Amino acid sequence: IRILAYESSCDETSTAVVKNGREVESLIVATQIKSHQRFGGVVPEVASRHHIEVISQITKEALDEAKVGWKDIDAIAVTYGPGLVGALLIGVSAAKAASMATGIPLIGVDHIMGHIMAAQLKDEIEYPALALQVSGGHTEIVLLKDPIHFEIIGDIRDDAAGEAYDKIGRVMGVKYPAGKTVDNWAHKGKDTFHFPRAMMEDNDYDFSFSGLKSAFINTCHHADQIHKKLNKYDLAASFQASVIDVLAHKTIRAIKQYRPKTFIMGGGVAANHGLRERMSKEIARLPKSIQPKVILPDIKLCGDNAAMIGAAAYNLYNAGKFSDLTLNADPSLELPYADSMLK
Ligand code: ATP
Ligand code: MG
Ligand code: FE
Numbered sequence: 110i111r112i113l114a115y116e117s118s119c120d121e122t123s124t125a126v127v128k129n130g131r132e133v134e135s136l137i138v139a140t141q142i143k144s145h146q147r148f149g150g151v152v153p154e155v156a157s158r159h160h161i162e163v164i165s166q167i168t169k170e171a172l173d174e175a176k177v178g179w180k181d182i183d184a185i186a187v188t189y190g191p192g193l194v195g196a197l198l199i200g201v202s203a204a205k206a207a208s209m210a211t212g213i214p215l216i217g218v219d220h221i222m223g224h225i226m227a228a229q230l231k232d233e234i235e236y237p238a239l240a241l242q243v244s245g246g247h248t249e250i251v252l253l254k255d256p257i258h259f260e261i262i263g264d265i266r267d268d269a270a271g272e273a274y275d276k277i278g279r280v281m282g283v284k285y286p287a288g289k290t291v292d293n294w295a296h297k298g299k300d301t302f303h304f305p306r307a308m309m310e311d312n313d314y315d316f317s318f319s320g321l322k323s324a325f326i327n328t329c330h331h332a333d334q335i336h337k338k339l340n341k342y343d344l345a346a347s348f349q350a351s352v353i354d355v356l357a358h359k360t361i362r363a364i365k366q367y368r369p370k371t372f373i374m375g376g377g378v379a380a381n382h383g384l385r386e387r388m389s390k391e392i393a394r395l396p397k398s399i400q401p402k403v404i405l406p407d408i409k410l411c412g413d414n415a416a417m418i419g420a421a422a423y424n425l426y427n428a429g430k431f432s433d434l435t436l437n438a439d440p441s442l443e444l445p446y447a448d449s450m451l452k
Pocket of ligand 1: 192274289411
């Protein structure tokens with residue numbers, strides 16, 4: 110089964126050809142980061158315009174790079190939510206047009222299901238699985254009963270992890286998106302500020318990072334007022350230590366309770382070196398009898414890309430979950446997968 114996939118939910122326009130949900134035959138990512146950087150974040154109208162400029166061209170590129178034609182494609186997959194509505198609509202319209210013109214079946218995919226399934230491109234997921242989904246707009250612990258039935262057991266109450274990285278990065282003068290640079294700086298510093306670890310000892314699996322963000326910003330403002338210069342590496346290390354402590358603590362507790370066969374990380378923040386090392390280390394320390402297999406997706410497949418959408422679409426294909434031409438963008442689409450949207 111060969112799937113052509115589209116992703117355009119935010120500031121990356123991407124197409125890919127994925128074979129059997131596991132093998133990336135081609136992947137094109139047209140990033141718009143430079144256009145948004147001067148505004149310090151994604152400008153929705155600018156995003157839509159960029160998507161529409163490149164989408165036809167990168168459809169052709171994905172097919173060419175995979176050395177296939179339309180006749181070799183079994184399904185056309187597209188992210189239909191969550192994300193920016195104008196951005197999503199470009200991908201959805203392109204996929205629907207291609208499906209209508211070729212008669213190839215259409216599959217609408219949840220963007221977050223896609224992030225989680227990036228792991229499937231690395232190794233076989235055994236179920237039940239548990240995912241730590243950390244991205245620009247989401248921070249969740251998700252149980253996967255099988256490849257298409259998900260349940261969120263922990264969620265973010267305010268700023269998602271990636272959003273928090275971007276906001277504190279901005280205070281330190283780091284260009285959007287700041288996560289990668291803050292991660293690099295963190296490795297050169299020490300946790301000297303001891304920022305709060307919100308909700309760490311609470312009995313649920315929810316997260317909150319806005320208190321941490323405020324503590325960080327207050328520390329910087331206070332230092333400014335008394336003309337004291339703070340060490341940026343220690344600031345980054347302290348922020349990152351707080352984020353990772355909370356994420357790791359709650360995820361390990363969830364693994365002990367739910368005993369998944371596989372542990373997965375997904376989303377842009379899953380590229381974080383500190384978080385990857387910490388999770389691998391803590392899982393290796395669990396008793397052998399409850400140790401899940403760990404799948405950390407390739408760094409380049411953590412951020413938004415169409416290959417992960419192709420992987421998730423393969424699972425929907427096998428379950429017969431196709432969409433029709435009434436498929437519409439749903440900016441606030443939520444896991445578990447909305448079956449009502451599917452035929
Ligand atoms: P969502 O997927 O929740 O809808 P999104 O698509 O905007 O949101 P992604 O593209 O998955 O989010 O991830 C982007 C986020 O990941 C940004 O906030 C970015 O700063 C963050 N990020 C990228 N690399 C790292 C890293 N190494 N450490 C921490 N954060 C990172
Ligand atoms: Mg992005
Ligand atoms: Fe994303």
